[in-house]
Amino acid sequence: MKTPVKIRVNGTLRESEVEPRLLLVQFLREVCGLTGTHIGCETGVCGACTILVDGQAVKSCTMLAVQADGSEVTTVEGLSRNGKLHPVQEGFWECHGLQCGYCTPGMIMTAVHFLERNASPSRDEIRHALYGNLCRCTGYSHIIDAVEHAAKKGKT
């Protein structure tokens, strides 16, 4: 039985009738056409699909679209303001925080959420925060640099 959902995605209200088994990541990619959120493992381990639901970082492959009914969702497409990159996006740009870019949207969303909880983290705290986001390319150092850069930027 299809179920109606209303989800505000990056400020735009999306209304749809979905099968309850539709994963939130599929809703974003296939119903909303927002392909910035990636599917890596589809098992909850890699973090590529991380988005914010009501401000909390979650793995959208391990959540049903119907669970997000009535919620505010932010994806990587919703971070920039008037063409200006979010400080975390800028950090990844400045510090070469990506190579192939597959993990990047998830890394960025987790980092955005984490910096809201902890505005001046240590490098170890950043590592702990990114535990659920895997990267096969960079070796992580530049990603940590990028988040550190964003934290410093956020304070100035």
Place this chain on the structure above:
Amino acid sequence: MIPAMFDYVRPATLEEALGHLAKYGEDAKVLAGGHSLIPAMKLRLSQPKVVVDIGRIGDLRFIEERDGKIAIGAMTTHYDIESSDLLKRSCPLLPEVADKIGDIQVRNKGTIGGSCVHADPAGDWPAAMLALDAEFEITGPRGSRPVAAKDFFVDMLTSAVEPGEILKLIRLPLTAKTVGYAKFTQKASGFAIAGVAAVVDKARKSVTIGVTGVAAKAYRAAGVESALSGSELSTANIGTASQKAADGVDPLSDIHASAEFRAHLACVQTRRALELAVSRLP
């Protein structure tokens, strides 16, 4: 990986949720944070016909001090617990355990109730629930019933919650700072290969030890507890007693660790958890 088809209901109250469970019987499954159930449904290990989402029942998510005890609603997330000032002061084992579960995203969604009902042999909460002698309040068609932690974890992936019932809340004692959680982690998932929670009661000269990850269900390390009962918590005594941490249990063996290695880890993590707790003695 997509779950099999199912119908979805999202009750607003506990009564309504129990009504759905009564109506659909064994065809229904409760959905809390979904971080064990949805993976199982994707693998088609679980194929409920009706999913009853209890995620919006407001009065299942709270952390309070009531009548000299801590009460935690079943829908309270791991992060709620990790970040609770009340718990950091009054039951510090819980935030310490929560911080070691999975990752930020998992802790934002996963709940203490879901985790305990799921009774994953590698889950972290059962160790803490046993060490703290938690009491679970389960509610069902015939009203509420309390279940002690020692009776709650029945077997691998089986808790005392019966079909048609919902875990409502967990009651825990207020404790001093003298607690510790030591975990040997399966790096890819974050689950425990061996996780040990220790609670030291200095006044009574007693310790309680909960062990998870090692056997089909979490257990109290009774041999360690009796060896240390009434004795001085010296490094030497802790070291000797910890050797009994896997006595009488049948350790699991899988790709992550052999039974022998798990038994060894149980002893090492028990020593570490106790040393951590003792290091916090005033």
